[in-house]
Amino acid sequence: MTAGMVIIGAGECGTRAAFALREAGYDGTIALVGAEPHLPYERPPLSKEAMTSDAPSIKAIADAERLAGHRIDLKGATTATSIDRANRSVRLADGSDLAYDKLLIATGSVPRxxxxxxxxxxxxxxxxxxxxxxxxxxxxxxxxxxxxxxxxxxxxxxxxxxxxxxxxxxxxxxxxxxxxxxxxxxxxxxxxxxxxxxxxxxxxxxxxxxxxxxxxxxxxxxxxxxxxxxxxxxGIGAVPVTMLAETAGLALNNGISVDARLRTSDPDIFAAGDCCSFPLAIYGGRRVRLEAWRSAQELGGLAARNMLGAEEAHACVPWFWSDQYGLTLQIAGLPDEGERTIRRDLDDGAFILFHLKEDGRLVAASGIGPDNAVARDIRLAEMLIGKMARPDPEALTSPSVKLKSLLAA
Known part of the structure; x- marks a missing residue:
């Protein structure tokens, strides 16, 4: 068997990781193992466009031509049944084996x-x-x-x-x-x-x-x-898919336990996406497991770079969103990290809540409003959170003060 990169899980995270390996210059083989018969697809539309469309269809992350062009071998409609860590290989449901130099587990989560x-x-x-x-x-x-x-x-x-x-x-x-x-x-x-x-x-x-x-x-x-x-x-929540990792003897902690570089307890195996928990430096190393579309993208790219030896620590701010009836809710950071909350009112009934530590550090921002009313300010707040900034609370609450000016300060 020729060893290469093996990714278990052909969802958002795993598929983005496969492309990120090529973008980073990796020229070896990439096997992407997915349980579903479809091309890799976006999941957020499942509760929205796929429900309201007259002819629901998948929103593919990449079509077959693009996968082939990047020499990504999609092995669909199959599952990985075991990991042989000693011989660095993955056994598939059909009895075949995939040898790996590095392995990424991106098995996601399933409904509780x-x-x-x-x-x-x-x-x-x-x-x-x-x-x-x-x-x-x-x-x-x-x-x-x-x-x-x-x-x-x-x-x-x-x-x-x-x-x-x-x-x-x-x-x-x-x-x-x-x-x-x-x-x-x-x-x-x-x-x-x-x-x-x-x-x-x-x-x-x-x-x-x-x-x-x-x-x-x-x-x-x-x-x-x-x-x-x-x-x-x-719809009462989701649980991480960890059985493969558990059977292989990898450490678990609210999912597969990884470090800030997404490496598991085995240095040749990484995990990313909904299935893993990792420490967040901006919250003092608090371990989190994020079930979010953008997080899956970010973690997929980070895992790919670190599989190639980058040794890059996670530094992104969590971000979530939801669209309902023309309203958009967006959250940057973790609101429960805040110890006090202040409000900024915008046009058309939109508003943003800023969540602060007692020392004034901005740790999260939550906003809601029609369409994209809060998108720009949430993005700027996200950048302030990433910088661990302590902006003036009065400036945060005043719509006349642009958040961009606080970022520059």
Whole structure:
């Protein structure tokens, strides 16, 4: 076997890493192993465009011609079953082996399973394009959709379903929607927008039981309320895919444990994307696992460079976004790192919350508004966060003071 670079996982992170290897001048073989039969594709459209389009299609990261042009050998519709660290090889489901000089694990995450009996053919999770096609068939006028989980995926799907005329109920066990990483002030805007669009949001109520008979899903809540739906979509978070790494004896810590250079406990194996956790220098080495599109891109490129010996530490600021009903929510940094929050009001009801340490250091910025109303200021805030800046709080709250001037200072 001729050893080269092997990447397990043909999603955003793994595919970007494959191209980044070529961009960095690597001339050896690259094998990209993906479980799905499709070309590598973007996942963010699955809860949006793939739901509302008359003819849903994948948004490919790269077509077959581009993959071939970069000599990336896509091995689709197969999985890696084991890693032989001693001989530096990966066994595939068909029994073949891939030798590697360096290996990247970019296996991503999968939906967290609802730990209740009673799920059937009218219950679904959203992770793949095929999942999206299955859900899309139900989204039309008069159909009742129950969404279990008030996070980003569930709410984006709720917005798409309402656009197509479906009746939507969102069930969230926590006291409010978007409890993970989104400030309450912004979550309230999202909540009120969904209610105004006709979504029934139930918060603070758990699920006692589910009965899916293949025609109707009957959901009994802890409060005694009963909800009937033609389809239940479960979106209660995601768990990292780590079994391959665990079986190979790699260290785990909220995913595959890697250092700031994305190297695992084996120096020849790297991990990147949703499946791994890593230390963030700007937050004192706090270990995080990021489930975000841009993070997958950034980590894929970083892993590729370090597989080639760059020894480059992670230095990016986390960034998340969501589009719903013409509103765009953007978050730079980690809001829970903040110890006090100040607000900057913009035009058309848009606003940004700046999250500061007690010493004045800016650690995060959260914004919401129509279209791209907050995009520029969030980007500038992201740069301030990366510089570990301590901007004047009065300047941050004043719309007349341009954030660019604070960055220059």
């Amino acid at each position: 399973q609802l730990p209740l009996p009673g799920l059937g053919s009218r219950s679904a999770y959203l992770r793949t394009f095929d999942d999206a096609l299955r859900i899309r068939r139900h989204l039309r006028e008069g159909v009742r959709i129950a969404i279990i989980g008030g996070g980003f995926i569930g709410l984006e799907l709720a917005a798409s379903a309402r656009k197509l005329g479906a009746a939507v109920t969102v069930i969230e066990a926590q006291p409010r929607i978007l409890t993970r990483g989104v400030p309450g002030e912004i979550a309230e805007v999202v909540h009120d927008t969904h209610v105004a669009e006709g979504v029934d949001i139930v918060c603070g109520d758990g699920i006692a039981s589910i009965d899916d008979d293949g025609e109707t899903v009957r959901i009994a809540l802890a409060s005694g309320r009963s909800i009937d739906a033609d389809l239940a979509v479960i």
